Amino acid sequence: MDRVEKIEADIRGLSPEELADFRAWFAEFDWAAWDRQIERDVGAGKLDALAEKALRDHSAGRTTPL
Numbered sequence: 001m002d003r004v005e006k007i008e009a010d011i012r013g014l015s016p017e018e019l020a021d022f023r024a025w026f027a028e029f030d031w032a033a034w035d036r037q038i039e040r041d042v043g044a045g046k047l048d049a050l051a052e053k054a055l056r057d058h059s060a061g062r063t064t065p066l
Contacts, residue, residue: 001009014022041047057063 011019011022038047054063
């Protein structure tokens, strides 16, 4: 059994309360990982083209207010 299979088996064995606690923890963990990835992508300039296009579209009136 590899590590992922062991984790899956352990998760299946959680009580409903433990599963709820795990879900909350994992959501925070996952969001933090996503935030770090976005920060790295911004720092590397990977989102620059998207930001420039969004600004051009907005300046050209091709956006709508939220």
